Amino acid sequence: MAGLRDRKRERNRVLTAETAWRLFIERGYDNVTVADICAAAEIAPRTFHRYFASKDDVVAEPVRQMTALVAKQVAAADPGLSDAETLRLAFHELGVFVLGHRDWLSALRTVIEQSHHLRDTHAGVPPEREQELSTMLAKRHPDDAEPDWRRRLLVACSVAAFRIWYDDFLHGTIADPLERLGEMLAAVSRPGR
Incomplete structure (x- = not known):
């Protein structure tokens, strides 16, 4: 029941x-x-x-779903995967979600752009969500000596790469969106760059 x-x-x-x-x-x-x-x-x-709780929560719904999707993917990832590969797979799944919900996410962008209140209050992924992802990654490898700042930097750069891809995708400037997302996330984790 x-x-x-x-x-x-x-x-x-x-x-x-x-x-x-x-x-x-x-x-x-x-x-x-x-x-x-x-x-x-x-x-x-x-x-x-x-x-x-409020109409703001209705607007936050797509971001809530997207954040939950990434967290679920990170939690379910094979422990043998590197942090970079885990994030790449999680953001790939998020990219698939975005492709399937383009109209809804385009509407979100339009609604935010037209509202003074939302432009001021909805700035994207808050730093505490990035920290939560870093913590989730660290828990996957409790014996790893990787410095916390490296993991946090990897998460922040991956989020930034996704945001750039997302903007380009919603503006319709990408021929093969998932391939481009993969390239961008690979560039984030490539040593020496």
């Missing part, structure tokens, strides 16, 4: 988010209230707040 309830709750959460996104795209984020979302989704404000 709990499984059915959880699936129904997740389906309602997704429908609420889709309604909010439709309104954000039609009217602009700054011109939509939680009450507007509730009216369009035909739910009570209390139901909305069961799923999201």
